[in-house]
Amino acid sequence: MPSPPKEESAPQPAGIVERLVRDDVDRKRFLKMAGSAGAASFGAFVLAACGSSKKGASTAATPATTASGSSSSATGDLAILNYALTLEYLETEFYGKVVASGLFSGKVAGLIKDFGSQEATHVEALKGAVEKLGGTPVAKPEGKFPISSAGQVAQLAYTVENLGASAYLGQAGNIKNPEVLASALAIHTVEARHAATLGTLVKKSVTPQGAFATPADMATVLAAVKPFLA
Amino acid sequence: MTDYEIANPELAACEVHGMTRASFILRGALAAGAVYGTASVAPFVSQAFAETGGGDAEILNFALTLEYLEADFYTVKGKQVGLSGQAKAYAGQFGAEETEHVAALTAAIKQLGGTPVKKPGFVFPVTSESSFLELASVLENTGVGAYNGAAPSLQSKQVLASAGSIVQIEARHAAAIDLLIGKSPTPNQGFDRPLTKAEVLAKAGPLIKA
Numbered sequence: 001m002p003s004p005p006k007e008e009s010a011p012q013p014a015g016i017v018e019r020l021v022r023d024d025v026d027r028k029r030f031l032k033m034a035g036s037a038g039a040a041s042f043g044a045f046v047l048a049a050c051g052s053s054k055k056g057a058s059t060a061a062t063p064a065t066t067a068s069g070s071s072s073s074a075t076g077d078l079a080i081l082n083y084a085l086t087l088e089y090l091e092t093e094f095y096g097k098v099v100a101s102g103l104f105s106g107k108v109a110g111l112i113k114d115f116g117s118q119e120a121t122h123v124e125a126l127k128g129a130v131e132k133l134g135g136t137p138v139a140k141p142e143g144k145f146p147i148s149s150a151g152q153v154a155q156l157a158y159t160v161e162n163l164g165a166s167a168y169l170g171q172a173g174n175i176k177n178p179e180v181l182a183s184a185l186a187i188h189t190v191e192a193r194h195a196a197t198l199g200t201l202v203k204k205s206v207t208p209q210g211a212f213a214t215p216a217d218m219a220t221v222l223a224a225v226k227p228f229l230a
Numbered sequence: 231m232t233d234y235e236i237a238n239p240e241l242a243a244c245e246v247h248g249m250t251r252a253s254f255i256l257r258g259a260l261a262a263g264a265v266y267g268t269a270s271v272a273p274f275v276s277q278a279f280a281e282t283g284g285g286d287a288e289i290l291n292f293a294l295t296l297e298y299l300e301a302d303f304y305t306v307k308g309k310q311v312g313l314s315g316q317a318k319a320y321a322g323q324f325g326a327e328e329t330e331h332v333a334a335l336t337a338a339i340k341q342l343g344g345t346p347v348k349k350p351g352f353v354f355p356v357t358s359e360s361s362f363l364e365l366a367s368v369l370e371n372t373g374v375g376a377y378n379g380a381a382p383s384l385q386s387k388q389v390l391a392s393a394g395s396i397v398q399i400e401a402r403h404a405a406a407i408d409l410l411i412g413k414s415p416t417p418n419q420g421f422d423r424p425l426t427k428a429e430v431l432a433k434a435g436p437l438i439k440a
């Protein structure tokens with residue numbers, strides 16, 4: 001349902017965002033989404049809907065009207081795609097550096113290499129999707145990643161993949177175009193597979209959040225990846 | 231929908247764009263009938279037609295059936311088979327998580343005004359830890375494709391969010407099981423393929439005792 005454009009008054013983590021989204025319209029949308037409370041209520045619903053045995057917060061299940069309040073579905077999806085593209089660029093660069101480091105060998109090295117290749121295919125797919133929607137793919141950010149030991153890198157990869165899975169999950173309800181949604185879902189579960197695999201490597205739970213994965217909103221994710229932007 | 235598409239669920243699976251709930255259910259029911267014969271899918275077909283218009287609730291009921299199947303597989307069959315080590319640990323952990331999914335879906339269906347399906351009976355053709363894990367891999371990977379295939383048809387963003395938080399867990403289970411049995415944790419490479427209802431029934435149907 002169309003509604004007039006709204007004032008962009010959300011708090012702005014300006015430095016990162018400038019880097020992330022160069023298109024002005026996209027940037028405004030991006031800032032709005034990153035700063036909105038929509039994702040927060042979205043997350044609250046998941047708890048209300050899924051944690052029924054433990055939580056009595058049924059009142060939290062109000063419609064996430066913030067998500068449907070976007071004035072343009074194309075703009076909203078573009079911002080989400082460019083956001084995802086940025087994350088995938090960072091993941092691809094990270095795995096590339098890990099592979100180059102030679103810290104891993106054998107079967108684990110093979111998995112790391114596979115995951116890096118898969119992130120690269122996500123980059124290509126997302127770029128294609130942005131262009132298909134008539135947008136401009138965000139520029140590749142420059143990353144910086146601490147790479148010291150196999151254990152440290154595996155732990156970092158586990159953290160990054162769990163964050164990526166949460167980031168996709170956090171946007172699922174905001175995506176308007178069913179094709180874009182299907183693509184995001186197809187990527188989302190691959191990030192989850194990566195996260196679980198790395199969990200086995202670092203001897204941590206493959207399901208650290210239990211039976212229901214927790215979504216993360218843009219602001220949370222961007223704050224978490226900030227240290228990895230050069 | 232053409233006969234060609236019915237006979238090629240893989241092709242049909244690509245047509246997520248513009249697909250309605252009704253067409254999803256109808257296509258699934260028809261395709262299942264075409265491939266497996268009316269008798270084997272009769273309960274699903276009648277249910278699909280009876281509940282057409284039930285919307286998200288009917289999609290969740292399909293998911294609920296799968297979650298019942300997975301929960302039963304881990305918690306009941308897992309004990310019968312006599313698992314050990316990591317397999318036993320996963321069966322315990324995953325079984326508890328699938329049981330939580332059953333509870334969440336049951337509640338969500340009621341919240342939507344629907345009637346949750348009753349737990350079906352199951353028959354699992356496994357007799358050893360290795361055959362148990364092989365089937366676990368099939369079930370978890372099928373679960374991922376089932377949710378990813380059905381999710382774009384969901385109308386409620388809240389239900390979609392819930393389905394998303396569940397499918398991520400199915401994917402984690404799938405990867406863990408696949409690693410344990412020496413398979414790739416990413417059998418579909420970079421993009422998990424959505425499954426049609428017919429494809430899901432091909433894997434899960436034979437395990438369900440009407």
